[in-house]
Amino acid sequence: MTMRPNLHRRRRGFALFSVLLASVVIFILAATLYFNTRSQTATHARLTEQTKALMAARAAMQLAQYKFRMLPTEFYAFDRVIKTGTPDQIASFTTGWMGDFDPTRPNTAAAKLSQSLGATDGGSYQLGIATFSLITRTGKGYTKDFLQITSWGSFNGVRRSLDALIEVEVTH
């Protein structure tokens, strides 16, 4: 006869405890969801910056291809000097060829494109070329030349690179 009240007394706070626990769990889950969503905003802003940086890298790639198309003989001379020249020659030919792709030098092609890209959305763009080299593959009775170009672009400090291997076609 005395067992039931004791048992009941021992269970008295159980329902309250369960509700409290459930409430805390629901609250923690909801808070996690809310703060996770808010923290994603920074990730999405970064995605936008990365895409803009990639667009700048694409512009740099166009610039490099255009320069090769306009001055192929000069590029082959530059490549020959890079492979066989003296350190002084390599330095001067590198300045001569790669200087256009340095956005930090005033009035270079890369600086002009960087300024133009930043003029509309107010962001800080930079673009340039990291590597510009010739790869020659020798087959049976012929050789194939490829341009290996690595361009880069940055938007507000976020940088993206683009690699391309372009076959050189001789047209008459």
Added chain:
Amino acid sequence: MKKPASERSNRNTSATEARTDRAGISLVELLVAFFLIALVVLPIMRALPQSFGIAGRQADQEIALKIGESAVNTLLAVPFDTIAGSAGSRTIPFEIRTGTEVIAANLALNGPLGTGTVRIGRTEFQLRIALRPEYSGPPQSPTAMVFSYIDPLGPVERIATYACPDLFMRIQVDVEYGQKGVPVSLATFRADLRQ
């Protein structure tokens, strides 16, 4: 063996007391439970729509970026005449690949400007395109794109310059969506590589 009536009566009284006691506690607990749940659920009800709103806008922004990128890639891939020609209207088909489907759309160019519309789910994305020639000759002009090089046949190694005669097209694609969404604006350059 049958128990005496007084003992049976005692047991009934105790059971009734226990039931009454338990029922009273359940009511108090129920009220406290309602109060606690209300305390938790009300702020959540206020926060969740805001959270879902942010998540929805973020998803739309990501889609807008993909659409803009697809449009720019398409404009980089079509024949140069298509984007450089200033007269007449042109329609350029392009595709947007989402995780589950491929959505076909069109870019309608009229002179140096263009538009397009893409509907994904309940959101309509409006594209605005601006094509502008920049950096083409003549030499010495402020818009000339000048390249430097070392003349391999020259008497001395010195830097020479070359002014490009061709167009450098600036491609800009803006994507607008929803009322609260921040428009996406992407820009790049395309060189005239026809020669």
